Amino acid sequence: MANTVMKVEGMTCGHCxxxxxxxxxxxxxxxxxxxxxxxxxxxYDEAKVTIEAVKAAIEDQGYDVV
Amino acid sequence: MANTVMKVEGMTCGHCxxxxxxxxxxxxxxxxxxxxxxxxxxxYDEAKVTIEAVKAAIEDQGYDVV
Structure with a gap:
């Protein structure tokens, strides 16, 4: 398993x-x-998931991964 | 039907x-x-709904009606 910390802009509340x-x-x-x-x-499991896919999923919700 | 405008604090995003x-x-x-x-x-229809009930519903979601 791998860990990474992303900086994400635009999260303002519990719903976010x-x-x-x-x-x-x-x-x-x-x-x-x-x-x-x-x-x-x-x-995440590097054998199963790419960090790019995780970033894309977050951005699809309208947030900026910076 | 009646119309009223409320000032509501704490709404920050589209989810709110x-x-x-x-x-x-x-x-x-x-x-x-x-x-x-x-x-x-x-x-709202004053015969069916009270504005107090509407305020309470908004506050139940964690926002302040001021």
């Missing part, structure tokens, strides 16, 4: 936290949002 | 807009959120 964590989950990884810190910690 | 409009709808009225203006325009 849920939307981002669900997007990461739907992409096959596990995400934990730090709303105040504008960060998402992603844990 | 949806949550507030759904709360108003579930209370039996019709709501339109102005996110930038922090306002909710509520249209």
């Amino acid at each position: 936290v849920s939307a981002v964590e669900k997007a990461v989950s739907d992409a096959g990884a596990s995400g934990k949002v730090d709303l105040a810190g504008k960060k998402v910690t992603v844990e | 807009v949806s949550a507030v409009e759904k709360a108003v709808s579930d209370a039996g009225a019709s709501g339109k959120v102005d996110l930038a203006g922090k306002k909710v325009t509520v249209e």
